[in-house]
Amino acid sequence: MTLAPSNRPSSGLLFPLASEVLATGAKFRFRARGGSMMPFILDGDVLTIAPLSNFPLFGDVVAFRHPDTRKLTVHRVVRTDKIMYLMQGDAVNAADGWVHAADIIGRVVMIERAGSSVHFGLGAERIAIAWMRRFNFLWRLLRIIGRAMRYL
Amino acid sequence: MKSSYTAPSTFDQTTVFVPSEDIVVREIEGELILVPIAAGVGDAEDAIFTFNDTGREIWQRLDGKRTIQQVIVELQALYDAPAGGIAEDVSGLVSELLRRNMLAQK
Numbered sequence: 073m074t075l076a077p078s079n080r081p082s083s084g085l086l087f088p089l090a091s092e093v094l095a096t097g098a099k100f101r102f103r104a105r106g107g108s109m110m111p112f113i114l115d116g117d118v119l120t121i122a123p124l125s126n127f128p129l130f131g132d133v134v135a136f137r138h139p140d141t142r143k144l145t146v147h148r149v150v151r152t153d154k155i156m157y158l159m160q161g162d163a164v165n166a167a168d169g170w171v172h173a174a175d176i177i178g179r180v181v182m183i184e185r186a187g188s189s190v191h192f193g194l195g196a197e198r199i200a201i202a203w204m205r206r207f208n209f210l211w212r213l214l215r216i217i218g219r220a221m222r223y224l
Numbered sequence: 225m226k227s228s229y230t231a232p233s234t235f236d237q238t239t240v241f242v243p244s245e246d247i248v249v250r251e252i253e254g255e256l257i258l259v260p261i262a263a264g265v266g267d268a269e270d271a272i273f274t275f276n277d278t279g280r281e282i283w284q285r286l287d288g289k290r291t292i293q294q295v296i297v298e299l300q301a302l303y304d305a306p307a308g309g310i311a312e313d314v315s316g317l318v319s320e321l322l323r324r325n326m327l328a329q330k
Contacts, residue, residue, distance in 0.1 A: 074317045075317060076275075078255075078274040081272065089257065089259060089268060090268075093259055100266050102269055
């Protein structure tokens with residue numbers, strides 16, 4: 073067969089593909105791998121990334137080229153400094169490092185999980201999540217909520 | 225060298241085709257990967273394609289400069305193969321690409 077469906081590209085190949093698709097003005101849809109954005113993005117969720125129409129804002133969940141691995145990564149903006157952005161996974165204690173605006177290619181606009189759309193973590197609450205992540209009490213709060221829910 | 229075989233097709237072999245504007249093609253690690261863009265979304269989860277070697281040779285000649293007949297003649301020379309088989313491959317791939325809106329008539 074001269075034309076065949078391809079396997080899902082590896083994480084190393086996603087960044088160039090995503091960059092080219094987003095550069096056309098189209099969105100890019102792909103399956104997330106890993107748990108660094110738990111509980112808001114889970115391993116296996118399908119994400120849709122839209123091209124940036126303005127500079128990323130504090131709390132936005134964005135797709136960028138990781139400063140160390142150089143792979144496509146989706147994490148949250150926890151600090152900004154002109155055209156540099158500090159990224160961090162919601163479930164990760166250490167930040168990724170500062171990322172130049174030119175290495176940020178899009179913003180997550182949809183999360184699909186088990187056939188349904190999930191938006192929690194992308195709306196107005198994203199600012200509170202980023203504050204809690206930056207000052208390291210996001211997971212403390214989530215554990216407290218988890219314990220409280222056991223008694224309900 | 226002229227091909228003496230006219231492959232059955234649903235399009236005119238004097239037609240010149242170009243890649244659709246609604247497609248992203250990228251060579252990554254030696255593989256040609258195509259991501260069609262449908263309804264404003266390039267879908268790497270459910271709709272991503274790749275060519276085998278023959279498909280890649282055909283695709284690279286669908287560049288808006290050659291008719292289908294010229295593509296067949298070039299590939300016949302490249303592979304030193306009977307015109308019928310080459311024409312079938314070319315017609316089959318072009319039909320599939322047209323069906324998936326990955327190719328447009330110039």
